[in-house]
Amino acid sequence: MSAGFRAVQWNRDKIIYDAVLLAAAALFIGGFMAVGARLDPPANAAAWADLRLRACGLCAFGMITLILCIGPLARLNARFLPLLYNRRHFGVLAFCVALVHGVSVADWFYSQGTLADLAAELTTGANYTKFIGFTTKAIGLSALAVFFVMAATSHDYWLGFLSPPVWKAIHMGVYGAYGLLILHVSLGLMQEKRSLWVPVLLGGSFALVAGLHIAAGWRGREGDRPGPLTADGWITLGPPEAIPEGRARIVSAPGGERIAVFRAGAVVSAVTNLCAHQNGPLGEGRVVDGCIVCPWHGYQYRLEDGCAPAPFTEKLATHRLRLRGGILEVDPAPLPPGTAAALELGA
Amino acid sequence: MMRAHRAVHRWLWPVLALAVTLGFTLALAWRPPPDPPQERPLDPPTGAETAK
Numbered sequence: 001m002s003a004g005f006r007a008v009q010w011n012r013d014k015i016i017y018d019a020v021l022l023a024a025a026a027l028f029i030g031g032f033m034a035v036g037a038r039l040d041p042p043a044n045a046a047a048w049a050d051l052r053l054r055a056c057g058l059c060a061f062g063m064i065t066l067i068l069c070i071g072p073l074a075r076l077n078a079r080f081l082p083l084l085y086n087r088r089h090f091g092v093l094a095f096c097v098a099l100v101h102g103v104s105v106a107d108w109f110y111s112q113g114t115l116a117d118l119a120a121e122l123t124t125g126a127n128y129t130k131f132i133g134f135t136t137k138a139i140g141l142s143a144l145a146v147f148f149v150m151a152a153t154s155h156d157y158w159l160g161f162l163s164p165p166v167w168k169a170i171h172m173g174v175y176g177a178y179g180l181l182i183l184h185v186s187l188g189l190m191q192e193k194r195s196l197w198v199p200v201l202l203g204g205s206f207a208l209v210a211g212l213h214i215a216a217g218w219r220g221r222e223g224d225r226p227g228p229l230t231a232d233g234w235i236t237l238g239p240p241e242a243i244p245e246g247r248a249r250i251v252s253a254p255g256g257e258r259i260a261v262f263r264a265g266a267v268v269s270a271v272t273n274l275c276a277h278q279n280g281p282l283g284e285g286r287v288v289d290g291c292i293v294c295p296w297h298g299y300q301y302r303l304e305d306g307c308a309p310a311p312f313t314e315k316l317a318t319h320r321l322r323l324r325g326g327i328l329e330v331d332p333a334p335l336p337p338g339t340a341a342a343l344e345l346g347a
Numbered sequence: 348m349m350r351a352h353r354a355v356h357r358w359l360w361p362v363l364a365l366a367v368t369l370g371f372t373l374a375l376a377w378r379p380p381p382d383p384p385q386e387r388p389l390d391p392p393t394g395a396e397t398a399k
Binding site for chain 1: 348349350351352353355356357359360361363364366367368370371373374375377378379381
């Protein structure tokens with residue numbers, strides 16, 4: 001499979017999403033620095049670098065916390081799906097802000113002529129052998145490296161080149177990086193500042209992110225249990241009318257992927273629940289103008305054969321369906337992508 | 348998400364939550380004590396004491 005590069009395809013929603021992101025980040029950093037400079041006017045370049053690194057550090061931490069909440073929130077409640085639409089741009093902006101934070105740390109040392117101290121802190125082995133006093137800058141740099149890989153591979157070119165499962169596996173590295181970020185602040189800022197807000201903000205943020213992920217994962221367990229099987233191994237769904245018009249019912253193949261069974265009028269169609277773009281949950285989408293629409297990014301597939309309408313070329317694996325005694329049944333074995341397999345009721 | 352990703356998700360987050368909570372708690376418990384408060388200069392004598 002080859003992957004062709006296509007520039008970001010801007011649309012009104014993406015522009016609004018990005019404009020809100022940029023404005024919010026600029027407002028936060030600008031406001032933090034303006035208030036900080038007013039309360040304690042920076043006397044020299046090092047003091048300005050210190051103010052900038054605190055503003056950008058807090059902003060990047062807040063952004064990454066929010067980004068990590070979006071996925072589980074969208075799985076728990078569809079109202080949060082619009083936030084997921086352009087989450088990759090959110091991630092790239094968070095990386096840029098984190099990078100400015102890292103550069104500001106180096107600038108703080110540089111402006112005092114003590115860059116050698118920074119190098120010594122990072123390269124002294126003894127700093128890596130103790131818990132309190134561990135080189136937190138190395139932890140921060142490790143997290144930044146993970147965010148860099150994610151930002152650099154966030155474009156659809158890399159998604160197509162690596163394939164959605166590999167891309168997703170790489171991008172799950174953000175969870176570990178977030179853990180590193182918590183330790184970076186716990187062993188750094190939290191050791192220096194005695195105020196209560198640091199542990200409260202840090203612990204509260206992590207509890208929120210971890211709690212949402214665990215809750216979403218727990219709730220998703222049910223969906224991976226295979227439905228009742230017939231004697232010849234097909235999955236029993238129930239009467240077609242039980243599937244809401246224009247929507248899907250999701251069933252799980254034994255040991256395999258989930259299957260989305262859509263109904264639009266008298267047509268019933270079973271396709272893989274994995275969108276060909278980013279493996280989004282197609283079964284949580286709906287049918288619009290005869291096409292299944294992915295709830296994540298709006299990718300479309302024809303109901304009858306799982307093929308994206310021209311000029312697009314994505315195809316979904318489809319599944320055979322049959323109606324026996326008024327009960328719909330689906331074959332868990334997938335057909336080759338793009339195979340017409342829809343069932344017309346009453347035909 | 349694929350089934351494999353969901354499975355990884357389900358065990359990864361509880362493990363990560365435990366590990367990070369442990370690290371965070373230890374970092375909080377082993378924080379160095381705050382700097383001792385600086386000695387305040389003695390209050391200036393009151394007018395009555397000065398008069399003595």
